[in-house]
Amino acid sequence: MSATSTAHMRNPNAREVVVTGIGLALPGVATYGDLLGPLPGEGIFDPATGLSGRELRHKDRASRLALRAAGFALHDAGLTDADATFTGVADSTAVVVSTNLGNVDSVCEATDTIARAGVMGLSPLGLPQTSSNVIAGWVAIRYRLRGPNLTVCNGVTSGLDALSWARNLIVAGRAEAAVVVGVEPANDVVTKVLGEQSTDAAVAVVLEPADAAASRGARPRATITGYARARNLAAALVSAGVTEEESVGLWLVDEAGARSGHLLAATRRIDLEAQLGPLSGALGVLQCAAAAAHLESGATGNVLATAGGPRHDATGALLLTPWPAIRPSTQERGQHP
Incomplete structure (x- = not known):
């Protein structure tokens, strides 16, 4: 599918795909119902405390936001246990991430280091963050998801495109479920690119075939x-x-x-x-x-x-x-x- 082609046309014979879990890591918003407005004054996500913890060390800001949102969504879908271990079919669960500026700060930092100190100045811990697929990779690693893994970064439609890609993976039988994450971080580099103050924003939704969701008692949204x-x-x-x-x-x-x-x-x-x-x-x-x-x-x-x-x-x-x-x-x- 090219970037400008029709991504999906409604097919009455296609496998029905439903949303079964939603998670947010978004300042000013407590639950997805709050997106309909007005925004609440309490119970909000705080990046200062919400992006800390051992499992979030050595990860870029966008990946940490995505991991938080994905964890909430998988819990909401009933696909993790009390220890936050994934309980679904890991071999056929996809991760699709939408981000246009997610790791641009890491890329800029790496190029500045190369210009200043050469390649020997790069840190082995920071270099993986320059991969365009690093966010999807961290989500898959955290929950041991071994299905298709990709990042969509084609501009303003990328979030909707990511949902379509995930749906198509399920309809085509390439995946039995998908975690779709939309994430953008707030930092100086992103603000400079946008020309205005950036927003910390991460949301994850879990997509499943309707019949699979029904068989395990999940509630389609x-x-x-x-x-x-x-x-x-x-x-x-x-x-x-x-x-x-x-x-x-x-x-x-x-x-x-x-x-x-x-x-x-x-x-x-x-x-x-x-x-x-x-x-x-x-x-x-x-x-x-x-x-x-x-x-x-x-x-x-x-x-x-x-x-x-x-x-x-x-x-x-x-x-x-x-x-x-x-x-x-x-x-x-x-x-x-």
């Missing part, structure tokens, strides 16, 4: 029904299967979507970046978490998540629908352990 990445929003919506006949109760937008008039004005819209600051590769996965919260809340209509637009090379559109077994009146939004 949402179904990933359609996805497309196309040249513009109109084409992406058509390819993703968004029609006027199926009501959209919530549209999760970025700046371009917030200005668009493609959907009815009555549709509720939420721009997570307007609330949380720049999210980059974490945006699409956070939108998926917010979609699950909306679908569990008893609100009507499906959820549409979009990213990209005229200022970017493409637009991504993800359609999420409620799982039939969800009964919002009796289900509570997930809480962190």
